[in-house]
Amino acid sequence: MNLDQVRALAAIVETGSFELAARRLHLTPSAVSQRVKALETSTGQVVVRRGSPCTLTEAGAVLVRFARQVELLEAESHELLGVTRASPAVLSVAVNADSLDTWLHPVLEAAVAWDDTRLSLTIHDEDHSLSLLRNGDVVAAITSETDTVPGCRQVPLGAIRYVPVVSPELAGRFTVGGAVDWVNLPVLRYDTRDDLQERYLAARGLSSALSPTTVPSAPGLRAAALAGLGWILVPESSVAGELADRRLVALSDETVDVALYWHAWKVPSPRLRRLTEAVARAAAAGLRPAPALGHPVLSAPSQPVPRAARGM
Incomplete structure (x- = not known):
C-alpha cells in the first residue's frame, strides 16, 4: 500500500x-x-x-x-x-456539547501551554460520535457508546448527572395536585439525535404529545428553559444557581446518569497521551462515578433539589 x-x-x-x-x-x-x-x-x-x-x-x-x-x-x-x-500538529476530537459546557474546561486551559499542538473540537452527540473515530475524522472521542473500535483504546471517564428542569411559570401551568402533565408539557431538545427526554418519559411509560423545540446549543437550551419554552434534561452542575434561586425548578427527584467514555487511537503518540491524561484529570474532578452499564440510569439526586410541585 x-x-x-x-x-x-x-x-x-x-x-x-x-x-x-x-x-x-x-x-x-x-x-x-x-x-x-x-x-x-x-x-x-x-x-x-x-x-x-x-x-x-x-x-x-x-x-x-x-x-x-x-x-x-x-x-x-x-x-x-x-x-x-512548519505548524503545530492538529488533534481532532469529538466532544458532546454538555461536556464542553461543563467539566471539560480544564482541558482547554491545559492546551494553552501546548505549543506543539492545536486542538480541533467537533461537537457531536455522545451516542453517535464513534462513527467519526471509525472513519478517521478524529483521533479521539468522548462518547456514551461502549462499543470497541479496532485500533483504539477505551477509558471510562465517569457520568454526567442530568436533572429535568423547567421555568416556575411553566411548571405551575402543567402541575396539578402535585402531578406533572408530562404528556402535554412542552419539551426542548438539542437536535434531532437528542432523545434523552424521550427515553426519560419512556421509562415512566409516557410519551410527549408535542413536537419538541430544537435549540442546538447547551447555553441556548438553558436560556430557552428560563424563558419558559419547555422542559429539558440538563447537567445538574450547569443549573445549580438557577435551581437555588428558583429561576428554574426540577420536575422530579429522579435524575439520569449518563456514563461517558474516552475512545482514542492506540498509537505511541506523546501528544495524544498528554491529551488523554488531561481529559482523565478533568473527568476525575468534574464527573460523578460511572454507574453500572446501562443508559440512561434513573437515580436519586445527590442532594434535594427544588421540585416544581413544592411550594405550589
Whole structure:
C-alpha cells in the first residue's frame, strides 16, 4: 500500500471531490483518480463512493484512519529528530456539547501551554460520535457508546448527572395536585439525535404529545428553559444557581446518569497521551462515578433539589 495513494483518498473525503482534492495536493484530477484506482486494485476493494460529496466505504475508512495515524506519528518523529515543523500538529476530537459546557474546561486551559499542538473540537452527540473515530475524522472521542473500535483504546471517564428542569411559570401551568402533565408539557431538545427526554418519559411509560423545540446549543437550551419554552434534561452542575434561586425548578427527584467514555487511537503518540491524561484529570474532578452499564440510569439526586410541585 502506497501512503501517497491513501493521502489522496483522505484529501477526497476531506474536500468532497476529486477536483478539490487535486487542488489541495497540487495534482491533476486524473492523477488523483489514478492513485485511488491503484489503491483499489492493491486492496481489491472499493474505497470511495463517487458522489457529491464523495464518501468512504468501510474499507476506505480503515485506510484513511491509518493515513492520519501515520501523519500524527510523523509529527512525533520530527520532534524526536529535532526537525522543526512548519505548524503545530492538529488533534481532532469529538466532544458532546454538555461536556464542553461543563467539566471539560480544564482541558482547554491545559492546551494553552501546548505549543506543539492545536486542538480541533467537533461537537457531536455522545451516542453517535464513534462513527467519526471509525472513519478517521478524529483521533479521539468522548462518547456514551461502549462499543470497541479496532485500533483504539477505551477509558471510562465517569457520568454526567442530568436533572429535568423547567421555568416556575411553566411548571405551575402543567402541575396539578402535585402531578406533572408530562404528556402535554412542552419539551426542548438539542437536535434531532437528542432523545434523552424521550427515553426519560419512556421509562415512566409516557410519551410527549408535542413536537419538541430544537435549540442546538447547551447555553441556548438553558436560556430557552428560563424563558419558559419547555422542559429539558440538563447537567445538574450547569443549573445549580438557577435551581437555588428558583429561576428554574426540577420536575422530579429522579435524575439520569449518563456514563461517558474516552475512545482514542492506540498509537505511541506523546501528544495524544498528554491529551488523554488531561481529559482523565478533568473527568476525575468534574464527573460523578460511572454507574453500572446501562443508559440512561434513573437515580436519586445527590442532594434535594427544588421540585416544581413544592411550594405550589
